[in-house]
Amino acid sequence: MSFVYLDNAATSFPKPPQVVEAIAHFLTHIGANAGRSGHRLSIEAGRIVYQTREALAELFHISDPLRIVFGHNVTEMLNLVLTGFLRPGDHVITSSMEHNSVMRPLRALEREGVEVSVIPCSPEGLLEPAEIEKAIRPNTRLIVLNHASNVTGTILPVKEAGEIAHRHGIFLLVDAAQTAGVYPIDVEADKIDFLAFTGHKGLLGPTGTGGLYIGPRVPLEELRPLKRGGTGSRSELEEQPDFLPDKYESGTQNAAGLAGLEAGVRFVLERGVEEIRSHELELTARILEGLSSIKGVKVYGPSDLSLRVGIVSFNVEGMEPSEVALRLDEEFGIMCRPGLHCAPSAHRTIGTFPKGTVRFAPGIFNTAEEVEKAVEAVRKIARR
């Protein structure tokens, strides 16, 4: 049986060969600890980490690559901002389409005295920007928004949110887990103060890589680090350095992973985000059209393709999502993700809680033939 991987929203697969080669090259020929020792291999490792910052800066239109700090995934970066920037008495605004990577830290902060407003989205996952502005209070500090839902692929209006945040002197944190690499992001034009991203999805890097852009409006003295420790800088001090990126980068970096991430981002830059997006939308359109034509299949999310990334959630009448996914895998070799996708609030919004949905998430390496095969498999499953 040939396999079809349609779980790119969980992690992209396969990776470009350049990514694998870059990691192997690092581990074979460089291997040293970046930013620590000053010998040639340590410098070379540091250079690779720096080049990764540069590639990401180019992709997201960031003028200073040192405003990017690295971590292990987008969850860690979201936690950094939410727990490091919000204090008891502060108010934060978010949407009902958020992933638990935002909801869980916010619910924990709520118990400590942070006020949380969750703006309801439409059943398609759409957010009305005016509702954000209406929710602003005198103590509002931050707006945190999913750039695109991992459940429905719905794109949220971050540019409008950025304008609102600037107008009110507050800050915008964007969770770009599902958009980095597959949808254009310009931190300056979109007025994004914090951009949290993961390396292993649309950026085509390995797992264990992620990052956060911290914009110039952010007062660093008010953003506590998530962890403190060795940075290879200011070792004479027992206090954490106060400058970027070291303040937020304690402990040895995943330099091998970042070497792979650089190669992934270079691949995206060469191919072009617009081209990647148009390929994924073409596949998404085929999936939407195909699934919508099957009796007993319900598809979620907006019908307007321009409001989506390459993610399609659906259900087959009378069947549990897990059962559909198991049969897709066992009988047809099609890999996807069923259930709640770590986003109970999003499923409540679209009316699929607690059952969840089946999710197809095509990527840059999927073909029209593969997604047609997946649609036909659903057709057969729905018929029986």
Add this chain to the structure above:
Amino acid sequence: MEYGVVVFYSTSWALKAEKVAKEGGFEVKLIPTPRQISSDCGTALRFRWEDREALLALLESKGVRIEGVHKI
């Protein structure tokens, strides 16, 4: 040839300085920080001493934070 080194608070800044300097046409090299110079960052940017003023002006204009400059 007389050389100097620029030292930094962090290797990340040294790497940025190297990039900026090379793009500006300067002959520079990242080296381990000479022991007699009190800096923690293990990496320093060596440059030709005659380029000192032009290089420092360039680094400043590009927003590269430096810890100090020493003749070696």
